[in-house]
Amino acid sequence: MEWSNWAGNQLMDPVRVVKPRSVDEIAGAVKQAAADGLRVKAIGSGHSFTAIGLTNGVLLDMSAYNGLVSADPTTGLVTAQAGLPLHRLNALLPEHGLGLTNMGDVDVQTVSGAVSTGTHGTGRDSAGFAAQIAGLELVLADGSVVMCSATERPELFAAARVGLGALGVISTVTFQAEKAFVLEADERPMPLDDVLDGFFDLVAANEHFEFYWFPHTDIALTKRNNRTDAEVKPLSKAKAFIDDELLSNGVFELTCRLGRRMPTVIPRINKVAARALTARTYIDAAPKVFTSPRRVRFCEMEYAVPREALPDLFRELRSLPDRHGLKVSFPVEVRVAPADDATLSTAFGRDTAYIAVHMFKGSAYDPYFRAVEKLYDAVGGRPHWGKLHTLEAEQLRARYPRFDEFVALRDSLDPERRFGNAYLERVLG
Ligand SMILES: Cc1cc2nc3c(=O)[nH]c(=O)nc-3n(C[C@H](O)[C@H](O)[C@H](O)COP(=O)(O)OP(=O)(O)OC[C@H]3O[C@@H](n4cnc5c(N)ncnc54)[C@H](O)[C@@H]3O)c2cc1C
Numbered sequence: 001m002e003w004s005n006w007a008g009n010q011l012m013d014p015v016r017v018v019k020p021r022s023v024d025e026i027a028g029a030v031k032q033a034a035a036d037g038l039r040v041k042a043i044g045s046g047h048s049f050t051a052i053g054l055t056n057g058v059l060l061d062m063s064a065y066n067g068l069v070s071a072d073p074t075t076g077l078v079t080a081q082a083g084l085p086l087h088r089l090n091a092l093l094p095e096h097g098l099g100l101t102n103m104g105d106v107d108v109q110t111v112s113g114a115v116s117t118g119t120h121g122t123g124r125d126s127a128g129f130a131a132q133i134a135g136l137e138l139v140l141a142d143g144s145v146v147m148c149s150a151t152e153r154p155e156l157f158a159a160a161r162v163g164l165g166a167l168g169v170i171s172t173v174t175f176q177a178e179k180a181f182v183l184e185a186d187e188r189p190m191p192l193d194d195v196l197d198g199f200f201d202l203v204a205a206n207e208h209f210e211f212y213w214f215p216h217t218d219i220a221l222t223k224r225n226n227r228t229d230a231e232v233k234p235l236s237k238a239k240a241f242i243d244d245e246l247l248s249n250g251v252f253e254l255t256c257r258l259g260r261r262m263p264t265v266i267p268r269i270n271k272v273a274a275r276a277l278t279a280r281t282y283i284d285a286a287p288k289v290f291t292s293p294r295r296v297r298f299c300e301m302e303y304a305v306p307r308e309a310l311p312d313l314f315r316e317l318r319s320l321p322d323r324h325g326l327k328v329s330f331p332v333e334v335r336v337a338p339a340d341d342a343t344l345s346t347a348f349g350r351d352t353a354y355i356a357v358h359m360f361k362g363s364a365y366d367p368y369f370r371a372v373e374k375l376y377d378a379v380g381g382r383p384h385w386g387k388l389h390t391l392e393a394e395q396l397r398a399r400y401p402r403f404d405e406f407v408a409l410r411d412s413l414d415p416e417r418r419f420g421n422a423y424l425e426r427v428l429g
Contacts, residue, residue, distance in 0.1 A: 003059065005046040007299050008361060009388075014041075014059035021064050023137070023145055023171045030169060031143040033058040033418065040418055042169045044113020045085060047106070048386035049300050051423040052117060052164060060169060062110060069172060071096040077134055079174040082112035090287035099180035099286050102126040102208070107291040112170040117386030118162040118345050120354070121290055122210040122335030124203055130161040130342035134176040138168035141418040145171065156413075159406050161342035164385055166410050166424050183208070183289040184228040188279035192220045192318065196311045203307075203336050208290075212331035213314075215321050216267035219274035221331070225289050233283040243280070249295040256296060256329050256360040263327035270329065298330060301369045301388045302356035303381040304346035307336060310353035316375055317355065326368045330358035343402045346382045356387070385427070393429035 003012050015038055018029040026042075033040045041055035042062050062083030069079040073096050080089055087107035093099050104114070104121045115136075120128025135149035138160060146168075148157040160167050195202065195211050202209050208225035235243070255273070259266040282289075305313060314334065321328045333356040337347045346352065357372050359365035369388060375381075380399050383389030397403040407428055414420070 044110030135174035189277035215328040266327040297361035302384040307351040
């Protein structure tokens with residue numbers, strides 16, 4: 001069976017695929033792989049752009065291990081099986097009066113896949129998934145099943161919250177959720193200069209601030225999401241269809257295709273698109289505001305940089321496509337997160353800003369991504385583990401203060417590299 005990720009840039013052909021339905025079946029599959037001398041890799045929804053999920057051994061397809069184990073409205077603790085997709089978790093939690101504190105742009109990832117690469121959204125006070133986890137259950141390389149939390153095997157808990165699939169197979173994730181809440185979304189275009197000049201104020205004034213800059217223009221679309229007690233007032237079906245389906249997906253796909261065939265038209269298309277941006281506000285359940293459908297396929301690179309470096313770095317980045325003669329149709333996305341304490345979290349120990357660059361599927365992304373990536377060296381940028389980058393273990397060691405602790409833990413838990421693959425060899429050594 002040939003497997004491909006969502007973006008279509010990673011392929012694998014494992015020796016066999018196992019679809020576990022219980023923790024015993026996960027442990028059995030790991031032990032059998034060891035007996036056969038094969039490596040093992042669990043896979044989620046295939047939404048990573050890097051080769052992090054590839055194996056030439058046994059592929060554990062987690063999609064059948066997908067239940068909600070428990071949700072406690074009093075404590076907010078929610079335990080989900082590894083293969084539960086976030087959109088189903090988001091649909092189930094309101095029945096218990098609960099919701100996740102923060103999430104990324106899309107909700108198609110599995111809980112274990114999202115956790116494993118350090119998936120995040122944007123938040124002034126609330127961080128990525130790594131900071132929302134209260135406990136994990138893992139199957140280790142010897143087939144044993146262990147729990148970890150802040151009080152139980154805390155060293156494993158610190159590492160496995162962004163575990164890169166390198167420490168074991170996650171069987172369940174326990175989130176610290178909270179009472180379901182509603183967000184007021186305020187989206188409006190602004191001159192990019194104003195956004196950069198006022199960046200820290202915009203972040204400070206909003207619970208969830210982000211912006212998208214349209215390359216080859218001076219315009220950014222800003223998004224401010226804040227909690228409210230007001231009544232839900234969603235976008236009308238027609239407006240949601242026009243904005244989120246037609247413009248963000250249907251028309252965007254067509255203009256991306258045109259731009260891929262005739263790159264010289266891209267700056268003009270972006271100028272028209274940026275001028276067409278209008279303001280909108282709506283109020284809806286948090287998961288509906290945090291996430292939106294993404295049907296146009298692309299490749300992506302995202303780096304985490306120290307928050308204070310963002311405005312100056314972005315001023316350099318904005319001139320880069322034109323300086324290098326690159327035509328870029330996709331907006332550049334900027335988000336933030338507070339410092340967290342998961343060993344290999346991109347926000348470990350520092351307030352962070354994220355910069356994500358994208359290229360339409362089938363367009364050469366290398367020249368653009370490599371040019372942008374160079375900007376991050378000077379500020380110790382940390383790449384998203386699931387998004388394209390070229391860094392290797394030695395460079396990453398210098399960017400993560402506790403890198404060696406992660407590596408040592410991996411050495412002790414998986415000395416034979418049962419969960420290894422080429423990507424992990426590159427980034428962990
Ligand atoms: C359209 C799109 C939008 C995105 N938006 C965001 C965003 O807003 N923010 C963000 O941070 N990222 C974002 N991403 C990246 C995405 O969230 C991550 O790559 C995430 O890891 C994908 O989850 P998945 O379930 O598809 O996992 P996969 O890509 O299938 O797997 C990711 C890694 O997790 C490991 N893994 C999966 N399950 C287990 C398990 N049970 N035990 C151990 N290891 C396991 C895999 O082996 C692999 O190493 C986006 C990606 C796409 C394509």
